[in-house]
Amino acid sequence: MSAAEADVVTRFVEIEGRSLWSDARRRLLRNRATVISLIVLTVIALMALFAPDLSRYAYDDQDYNVVSCAPDWWPDRHAGCYAGGSHWFGTDSVGRDLFVRVLYGARVSLSVGLIATIVSLLIGVIYGATAGYLGGRIDAMMMRFVDVLYSIPYIFLVIILMTIFDRNFFLLFVAIGAVEWLTMARIVRGQTLSIKHKEFIEAARASGVSTFDIIRRHVIPNVFGPVVVYVTLTVPSAILAESFLSFLGLGIQEPLTSWGVLIADGKDQMATAPWLLIFPAAFMSITLLSFNFIGDGLRDALDPKDR
């Protein structure tokens, strides 16, 4: 063996095995859109968390001297009045600070996204895994029920639930989660079914790996990938559902607020006070886009077919 060959061999030996997760993380961090989205989301989440400390104003402080006033830096010099002070985003129709209200809207929207997603994750994973694991008749019946619910546009269902429960704040979260679980259940069931009989599972079983290790090392990572991807897509769709309802006047009630409420208010005054529409709409769109870019990035990072 020549020196060069020996070098190749030692170098080959020195290459460390990469786990599925470090591989995925490396690919994820190489995706520029995903990294930027992660940073943007973190900033928005921190701002929402520390909203009370970031502004001199409380979300329901009213100042009738500055009603629907533009922020001082507003480029259009013909706005009716300028709010001055620390009203960075201007003020709304009852003289409340828009900046702090947008952040409080972020609190509601992000927590709806989180809670609804957890609810949908719980129902979806348990339902889907049960159907996939049991198989046969029970599986067919359970998935038939999912199909039935699928044929109703889900927002109609949420609206009906809200009508019946009389716009209860907490039930709103649960109602949204309770209709978002359908796709999750399908994904988990499909994955469970397809994993159960794969060759690499059989190979692992044949070479004497214990059932627990098979589940931990082979089944869970394979079910986990699509579920994580779908979770990042469920959060924005829950945020969207809440804002949709609030926009129609069926969601969050004053003086509490959400992005949907703010956008609805802004829409009514957009001719005279466009900042009331532009800021909440921008915050919401950026948040939704970020979640979707992260979802896309995760899918690319976790999809083993792409390697």
Add this chain to the structure above:
Amino acid sequence: MISYAARRFLGALPTLFIIVTLAFFMMRLAPGGPFDTQRRLPPEIERNVEAAYNLDKPLYQQYALYLGRLAHLDFGPSFKNKDFTVTQLIAEGLPVSARLAAAAIALAIAFGVSLGVTAALNQNRWSDHSTMTLAMMGITIPTFVTAPILTLIFGVYGVRIFGADITLPVAGWEGGAIKNMILPVIVLALPQIAIIARLVRGSTIEVLHSNYVRTARAKGLPSHSIILRHVLRAALMPLVSYLGPAIAGLLTGSLIVEQIFGIPGIGRYFVQGAINRDYTLVMGVLIYYAAFIILLNLLADILYAVLDPRVRLR
């Protein structure tokens, strides 16, 4: 083929039945009766009113009566719009909503397909990346943001192109005048354009890599005829199965669009019904829409089988 269609149609009936049952019992779960008013009625009158609407009968009888009436497409009287039945309200709003939806889906297919195919042919070049980023924005930015912003630009500020003022009306229907339809249709179509563009791009790329396309290239066919005659036919198949979800998306969008632009369609009745707690109206619209979507999915499956000989119907 016909037996397959018949079987699928029969298979859809239990689905519809479950939806109707769910709707009926959810309606009964709802707190407060339809005739609860601020003023309490004398008990005799209340009894008479309840008897007139069969509310005094046991629940299973009411359920049977409701099913019986549904079989005749009778959704019952609207609780809040006095003197109107739910069927009348739906019949009034349907032509309006249908016109909007038809225009939107036509626009979405035309733009979505051309954008998707163009992106696929330029895969991984900047035109592809920018189209797909725009598509992502189209999918994520909700209707209730695009509607006010487009209204602000084209309706309130007004836009001048070559000196011509093209300020559009921001609300109203006026019997379906074209200029009243432009903004609502664009707002409705935008997310669908984006979704269709992504869908078509994906399937076109897949088809472009297939063997028969390579064969067509190898025998020297001009590229436009390869794309138009060989690629498109296969690449547009997923679009057929997307038809059902697309209509469902349009119906959801119409809730917002009809509310914002003040268009007297079914969506607005639904939202108003939900706010006023007009249960019969809300349930009626829900059942109607669900039946419509089930039917469309059925049609899409059959159409798919007709177009793609590889699909066997059993």
